[in-house]
Every structure is written in C-alpha cells, then in structure tokens.
Amino acid sequence: MRTLDTLGSLDGKTVLARLDLNVPLDGTTITDDGRVRASLNTIRELRSRGARVVAMSHLGRPQGAPEERFSLRPVAARLSELLETPVAFATDTVGSDARAQLAQLPADGVLLLENLRFNPGETSADEAERRAFAAQLAEQGDVVVSDGFGVVHREQASVTDLERLLPSAAGLLVEQELDVLERLTRRPEHPFAVVLGGSKVSDKLGVIAHLIERVDTILVGGGMVFTFLAAQGHAVGASLLEEDQLETCRGYLAEAERRGVRIVLPTDIVVAEAFAADAAHEVVAAEAIESSAFGASGLGLDIGPESAAAFAAIIRESKTVFWNGPMGVFEMAAFAGGTRAVAEALTQTAGFSVVGGGDSAAAVRALGFADEQFGHISTGGGASLEFLEGNALPGLEVLGWA
Numbered sequence: 001m002r003t004l005d006t007l008g009s010l011d012g013k014t015v016l017a018r019l020d021l022n023v024p025l026d027g028t029t030i031t032d033d034g035r036v037r038a039s040l041n042t043i044r045e046l047r048s049r050g051a052r053v054v055a056m057s058h059l060g061r062p063q064g065a066p067e068e069r070f071s072l073r074p075v076a077a078r079l080s081e082l083l084e085t086p087v088a089f090a091t092d093t094v095g096s097d098a099r100a101q102l103a104q105l106p107a108d109g110v111l112l113l114e115n116l117r118f119n120p121g122e123t124s125a126d127e128a129e130r131r132a133f134a135a136q137l138a139e140q141g142d143v144v145v146s147d148g149f150g151v152v153h154r155e156q157a158s159v160t161d162l163e164r165l166l167p168s169a170a171g172l173l174v175e176q177e178l179d180v181l182e183r184l185t186r187r188p189e190h191p192f193a194v195v196l197g198g199s200k201v202s203d204k205l206g207v208i209a210h211l212i213e214r215v216d217t218i219l220v221g222g223g224m225v226f227t228f229l230a231a232q233g234h235a236v237g238a239s240l241l242e243e244d245q246l247e248t249c250r251g252y253l254a255e256a257e258r259r260g261v262r263i264v265l266p267t268d269i270v271v272a273e274a275f276a277a278d279a280a281h282e283v284v285a286a287e288a289i290e291s292s293a294f295g296a297s298g299l300g301l302d303i304g305p306e307s308a309a310a311f312a313a314i315i316r317e318s319k320t321v322f323w324n325g326p327m328g329v330f331e332m333a334a335f336a337g338g339t340r341a342v343a344e345a346l347t348q349t350a351g352f353s354v355v356g357g358g359d360s361a362a363a364v365r366a367l368g369f370a371d372e373q374f375g376h377i378s379t380g381g382g383a384s385l386e387f388l389e390g391n392a393l394p395g396l397e398v399l400g401w402a
C-alpha cells in the first residue's frame with residue numbers, strides 16, 4: 001500500500017486529505033471528538049512537509065443536498081482548537097466559496113470543505129456521476145491522502161474515484177488502523193477473545209465465520225444474544241430477533257463445537273417492560289426470558305450481572321481482546337451495566353485490547369473511560385469488521401493494498 005513517503009516532496013503542494021470527521025453532534029455541539037483527534041497526526045505531518053491541507057469529510061447521512069444540521073462548521077472550529085492554528089471553512093465543496101477560500105489559503109494553511117455528502121456525486125451508485133464530482137475535487141489539489149479509515153469500505157467519489165485521478169497514498173491513521181487489524185488477524189497472542197454485541201445483528205454475524213478460525217472464545221452480548229438463544233430453542237419475548245439468521249447461528253454453534261472454540265452466551269438477562277430509560281426491569285435466566293413479570297412482551301436490554309462477571313473474567317485472562325458492539329442499551333443507565341463491566345475488564349487485561357465500532361467507542365467514553373486505557377480504539381466500525389471478515393476494501397485497494 002502506498003504511504004505518505006511514496007508521494008515525494010509535498011513542499012508547496014496542496015494536499016486533499018480525505019478524513020473521517022463524522023462526529024456525533026447535539027445541535028452544533030460535538031459530543032465525542034475522537035475522530036477529530038484521530039485525524040490530527042496526518043494534518044500535522046502534511047503541514048510539516050510544507051503542504052497546504054484541504055480537509056474533506058462527510059458527516060451523517062444527508063441525501064445529496066445541503067442540510068444545516070449536517071454542516072461540518074462546528075468541526076472546523078474544533079479542529080482549529082486542537083491544531084492551535086486557524087482552520088478556514090468553505091460553505092461548499094467544489095463551488096465558489098471553496099475556490100475563494102483556496103485562493104486565500106496560506107502556504108501552510110488548513111481549509112475544511114463543507115460536508116461532501118451535500119453533493120449527490122459523493123455517494124452516487126452511478127460511477128459517471130461519482131467520477132464527475134471526483135474530477136471537480138481533483139482540480140482543487142495536487143495529491144490526495146486517504147485517511148478516512150471509517151469509510152475505506154465504501155465505493156465513493158472521495159474514497160475511490162478521486163484516488164484514481166491524482167497521485168494518492170494512505171495517511172497515518174489508515175496505516176495505524178491496519179497495523180492493529182493485522183496484529184489481530186496475522187499474529188494474535190492467545191488466548192484470543194472476541195466480544196460481539198450491538199444492534200446490527202446480521203452485519204456482525206459474518207465476522208464470526210471468519211474469526212472462528214483464529215480465536216479461542218467468542219463472547220456474545222447485545223441484541224445478537226436473542227437470535228442465538230432462539231436458535232437454541234429458547235423463547236426471547238419481544239427482544240431483538242432476526243428470524244432469518246437462526247440457521248446461521250445454529251451453524252456457528254455447531255462449527256465452534258467442532259473446532260473447540262467457545263461461544264459464550266449470557267446466562268442471565270436484564271428484561272424490561274418497555275424500551276425506555278425508566279422502564280420497570282428485572283434479571284432472569286437467559287433460558288427463561290418470558291418468566292419475567294412482563295411475560296412474552298418483556299425486552300432483553302442488557303446482559304445480567306452474572307454474565308457480566310463471567311465475561312469480565314474471560315476478558316481479563318485473555319492476551320488479545322477485540323470488542324465490537326455494546327452489551328446492552330448503554331445509553332440508558334439501567335441497561336449500561338454489562339457494557340461497563342466489559343469496558344472495565346478491557347482496561348484491566350494485561351493483553352492487547354481493541355475497541356471497534358462508533359457506538360462502542362462512544363460508550364467507553366460516555367462511561368468515563370479514557371482512550372489511553374485501551375490498546376486501541378478504532379475509528380471505523382464497519383471498516384474494521386469488513387477487514388476482519390476478510391473482505392476486500394475498495395478504498396484500500398485503490399491505494400495499492402493487497
């Protein structure tokens with residue numbers, strides 16, 4: 001894969017830097033600036049090599065037209081604070097303001113363009129439309145540095161098409177993220193435990209198929225639990241359930257047994273009357289979810305304390321741990337216990353711990369843990385899962401990744 005050093009001298013050049021500055025916002029307040037901080041090294045490195053930096057990113061999922069609530073303007077302000085240097089902001093991507101700001105940008109200046117997804121070409125399924133947008137972006141710089149790790153699994157104008165039009169290379173964050181993922185797939189220290197949770201069950205099952213060949217233990221929490229429990233024949237009330245994945249889950253359980261890999265399911269579950277922060281709730285055995293006071297309408301919203309303690313013990317004894325997906329609805333205090341216990345155990349293990357996934361990273365920070373307590377917090381959930389599944393990532397392939 002081409003890295004910054006392959007670009008030659010950047011002195012006096014304008015570098016288009018595709019970053020992932022897709023931060024969670026509450027109004028115009030950034031609630032977790034992890035992705036902005038993760039982008040700083042590359043920006044600093046480019047400036048120290050004498051380049052002007054035109055930073056580009058998406059934010060949220062606007063539908064190809066400007067929408068104030070998805071504006072990157074608050075990110076420009078935060079970037080400026082963290083870099084301790086002025087960051088100019090263009091209110092468009094390839095329009096008159098971008099051109100005007102670019103014309104004024106000093107030799108070591110930093111400019112952030114408005115949300116790339118305000119332009120329909122960014123995510124278009126039509127290659128010609130994507131390429132036309134990429135060509136307009138390409139006119140605004142000399143080389144492109146791809147450092148938006150969270151989007152490298154996407155075929156998008158700024159992620160793949162632009163990289164084909166200009167000399168391109170991976171940035172420092174992409175390099176670092178790949179180092180970590182390679183350490184997990186190529187030479188993990190054992191015992192190796194993977195903790196999976198969250199709500200996107202079918203998205204994450206695929207990773208089990210790939211990891212089952214290299215891990216010792218798979219701990220299952222979050223919304224995925226119920227499809228596994230149902231696959232074992234247990235009733236799960238009104239909990240998250242993907243009926244069409246039951247067979248897949250049965251297949252994984254059988255394969256794990258054959259290979260001597262442990263798939264550990266929770267033994268107790270926090271069942272709630274409703275999906276609400278103040279809902280009545282109680283802890284019941286995982287095989288008897290409908291035995292709670294709420295019967296068949298009860299919802300499993302967290303793993304129970306016995307399971308949390310068992311998961312934590314396994315994590316603490318592991319030499320390598322990869323965690324993706326909260327153990328429960330951590331956004332509500334009553335259902336955050338499992339996620340907190342797992343996060344805490346990750347900070348206590350002497351092994352190498354990796355947290356992947358946007359919500360998982362937000363959860364550890366929201367629960368008061370510091371980034372430094374973990375081996376690595378990945379900025380890319382989908383991208384790291386796709387990598388671990390062994391899938392080709394188009395945004396890396398254009399950079400010469402093989």
Ligand code: ADP
Nearest residue numbers: 198199200222223301325328329357358359360
């Ligand atoms: P990540 O972004 O880390 O990959 P996901 O997006 O897959 O994680 O899932 C995060 C969401 O999963 C959280 O908002 C959390 O509330 C939800 N979740 C976790 N457990 C459950 C559950 N038992 N039922 C419903 N939602 C759950």
Ligand code: MG
Nearest residue numbers: 357358359381
């Ligand atoms: Mg998520």
